[in-house]
Amino acid sequence: MATDAGALVARATGVALQAHGLSKRFGKKTALDAIDLTVPAGSVTALVGPNGAGKTTLIRICMAFERPNGGRVEVDGVDPWKHRSEALRGVGYVPQTPAVYRGLDVDDHLAMARSLHSGFDAEYARKRLNQLGIPLDQRADTLSGGQAAQLGLAIALGTRAKVLLLDEPLANLDPLARREFIQVLIDAIRSDGSTVLLSSHIVTDVEEACDRLVILGAGKVLLDCPLEEARQAHKLTDSKSPPPGGIAVGSFAGKGLTRLTLWRVPADAGEGAAAATEPASLEEVVLGYLAAGRGTTGLQLN
Amino acid sequence: MFDRIWLTYKQQRFETLAVAVMCLGAAAWALLASWHLNSVGVPASCLVDGGVPYWNGPSNASWIPGACQLPSQRFTDALTSLDVGIASSLGDVLPFFVGIAMGAPLVARELEQGTAPLSWSLAGARWKWLAGRILAALLLIVPLLLIAGLAADVLRGAQAPGTDPHASFHYFTSRGVFLVLWGVAALMGSVALGALFGRTMPVVVVALIVCLFARATWEPLTDAYVLRGMTVLQMPGASSPGELLVYESSGLYLDGKPWQGDLDAWWNAHTTCTLTDGAESCVGPSYPGPQLAWYVVTGDHYWQVVALESAIMLAGSAALGALALFWVGRRRPY
Numbered sequence: 178m179a180t181d182a183g184a185l186v187a188r189a190t191g192v193a194l195q196a197h198g199l200s201k202r203f204g205k206k207t208a209l210d211a212i213d214l215t216v217p218a219g220s221v222t223a224l225v226g227p228n229g230a231g232k233t234t235l236i237r238i239c240m241a242f243e244r245p246n247g248g249r250v251e252v253d254g255v256d257p258w259k260h261r262s263e264a265l266r267g268v269g270y271v272p273q274t275p276a277v278y279r280g281l282d283v284d285d286h287l288a289m290a291r292s293l294h295s296g297f298d299a300e301y302a303r304k305r306l307n308q309l310g311i312p313l314d315q316r317a318d319t320l321s322g323g324q325a326a327q328l329g330l331a332i333a334l335g336t337r338a339k340v341l342l343l344d345e346p347l348a349n350l351d352p353l354a355r356r357e358f359i360q361v362l363i364d365a366i367r368s369d370g371s372t373v374l375l376s377s378h379i380v381t382d383v384e385e386a387c388d389r390l391v392i393l394g395a396g397k398v399l400l401d402c403p404l405e406e407a408r409q410a411h412k413l414t415d416s417k418s419p420p421p422g423g424i425a426v427g428s429f430a431g432k433g434l435t436r437l438t439l440w441r442v443p444a445d446a447g448e449g450a451a452a453a454t455e456p457a458s459l460e461e462v463v464l465g466y467l468a469a470g471r472g473t474t475g476l477q478l479n
Numbered sequence: 480m481f482d483r484i485w486l487t488y489k490q491q492r493f494e495t496l497a498v499a500v501m502c503l504g505a506a507a508w509a510l511l512a513s514w515h516l517n518s519v520g521v522p523a524s525c526l527v528d529g530g531v532p533y534w535n536g537p538s539n540a541s542w543i544p545g546a547c548q549l550p551s552q553r554f555t556d557a558l559t560s561l562d563v564g565i566a567s568s569l570g571d572v573l574p575f576f577v578g579i580a581m582g583a584p585l586v587a588r589e590l591e592q593g594t595a596p597l598s599w600s601l602a603g604a605r606w607k608w609l610a611g612r613i614l615a616a617l618l619l620i621v622p623l624l625l626i627a628g629l630a631a632d633v634l635r636g637a638q639a640p641g642t643d644p645h646a647s648f649h650y651f652t653s654r655g656v657f658l659v660l661w662g663v664a665a666l667m668g669s670v671a672l673g674a675l676f677g678r679t680m681p682v683v684v685v686a687l688i689v690c691l692f693a694r695a696t697w698e699p700l701t702d703a704y705v706l707r708g709m710t711v712l713q714m715p716g717a718s719s720p721g722e723l724l725v726y727e728s729s730g731l732y733l734d735g736k737p738w739q740g741d742l743d744a745w746w747n748a749h750t751t752c753t754l755t756d757g758a759e760s761c762v763g764p765s766y767p768g769p770q771l772a773w774y775v776v777t778g779d780h781y782w783q784v785v786a787l788e789s790a791i792m793l794a795g796s797a798a799l800g801a802l803a804l805f806w807v808g809r810r811r812p813y
């Protein structure tokens with residue numbers, strides 16, 4: 178009952194996924210350090226961060242694969258650790274390493290998914306794989322890395338889940354497959370109103386599909402805002418002098434020998450600030466925050 | 480459901496095939512060995528105590544009637560032949576191989592090959608996922624082991640032509656329904672270990688050791704704790720074919736009743752000694768005195784004992800299964 182109420186609240190408030198003070202430690206290593214995060218329903222959120230930032234850990238906690246040491250998450254209003262099957266019913270998941278059964282063919286995977294997940298749309302997944310030219314009768318262990326990733330995506334999308342948690346779904350895909358995947362994702366959101374949380378190293382890949390950006394670094398949320406805001410509220414300079422009203426975020430090596438600094442410029446900083454400096458690209462925003470997260474600048478955020 | 484069962488077999492096709500070949504092969508072998516024994520054709524008149532008298536070579540077999548000596552000799556040869564010997568010991572190992580072969584990879588291979596995150600994310604409730612796989616394994620091994628167990632019963636009948644294998648406790652835990660029971664227990668145990676270890680090879684090794692231990696201690700333990708209450712005191716010379724010796728009493732019995740008394744005093748009281756010319760000669764009683772008592776379960780309690788032991792083994796298997804479901808719900812999928 179409590180979880181139903183939670184789900185209702187989540188729907189009413191339009192929150193698909195929420196983390197409150199979420200912490201995860203592995204021995205002495207802190208993978209997530211009391212993070213707070215809200216993923217609005219119907220959004221596509223890019224979860225970006227360097228290796229070991231805790232992206233996979235966050236997604237695994239949402240899948241009830243890991244138990245948090247502190248705080249909690251709610252997926253569509255349900256705590257996955259307490260009500261696993263209820264929480265997972267509405268989640269489609271792609272693990273970071275493609276999971277395929279050796280000895281089963283592609284169609285067997287879809288049959289397996291249908292037998293395990295009552296709402297699985299095998300036809301939809303089949304159609305998608307056909308479009309990609311992946312033979313349904315091919316043994317899954319003979320698929321290329323990218324094809325195996327596509328199979329994983331097809332299964333996740335076939336669940337027609339309201340929340341998709343995709344752990345680096347693009348990592349093994351060729352440029353064309355990436356574009357196509359982004360298109361499919363956009364379609365899925367339009368037709369099913371799904372919410373997507375998608376981890377990636379490379380923000381430019383997902384820029385087109387995403388409307389929110391979360392940057393994780395060393396287990397902390399360094400930035401969590403709409404993509405548009407991330408673009409507009411940051412400026413880049415090659416000098417140490419700040420743009421008017423700018424707050425330094427981090428500095429990193431630019432092309433050549435220049436050292437670039439990313440500045441956060443509040444919206445009320447005035448026109449002068451915008452004119453005086455280069456607007457930062459999304460990639461540069463991410464680089465600036467990653468540099469800050471790693472502590473390579475004198476300035477720490479949060 | 481059908482899809483899940485079929486896919487479980489397809490995923491474990493080597494084990495599935497191996498299990499089928501092992502069970503059907505063992506059954507066929509047992510039937511062939513029975514045929515070998517039956518083909519000796521020992522006449523019913525030669526049976527002693529429900530069995531063919533054992534031929535121990537010409538000098539030791541003088542008690543076997545002349546007409547039965549040749550059949551006894553040929554039957555003894557068949558009984559000690561390699562094919563019959565191997566067939567009759569298959570029942571001791573087959574159910575463990577079968578249970579472990581199917582059970583060890585059931586969870587552990589999913590973890591080893593990294594497919595558990597996929598199936599567990601799709602299934603939601605992991606216990607349902609595992610229950611489906613266990614059901615698939617049971618649907619395979621139960622009928623196959625039953626076939627092998629019934630064939631082992633036939634072989635036991637052929638090894639003791641005068642006795643009904645279902646009223647005889649000879650090797651009864653290595654044949655019949657016990658093959659199924661051992662197999663199911665080994666399956667459940669190795670699934671539980673698989674959920675705990677997450678690796679197939681360690682599960683196989685540990686499960687084999689545990690099974691060996693369980694098999695070796697089962698009979699002493701059931702004799703001591705389960706069957707004691709069902710025993711009857713055996714009269715001298717009244718041993719019935721197929722009975723199960725449960726224990727030898729530490730006490731004595733006399734005239735068919737347990738007897739507790741001073742043995743020396745009894746013999747002194749029943750011995751008359753006379754002194755003639757300084758030499759003493761004693762005469763004891765003309766009937767057997769107090770003897771060590773044997774407590775047995777007679778063959779007509781066969782089904783009762785089988786039902787009792789089956790219930791215990793099934794309860795143990797269910798507990799192991801519950802443990803597996805519990806562990807699989809708690810562990811990481813990698």
Ligand SMILES: Nc1ncnc2c1ncn2[C@@H]1O[C@H](COP(=O)(O)OP(=O)(O)OP(=O)(O)O)[C@@H](O)[C@H]1O
Pocket residue numbers: 203206207208226227228229230231232233234235273
């Ligand atoms: N099961 C585990 N045991 C011990 N440490 C772990 C475990 N899982 C993750 N970690 C550690 O937690 C930290 C975060 O790992 P995580 O996999 O979440 O990073 P990530 O952001 O997904 O990195 P990548 O981009 O390389 O995939 C890392 O330092 C990792 O070594």
Ligand SMILES: [Mg+2]
Pocket residue numbers: 232233234273344
């Ligand atoms: Mg990762």
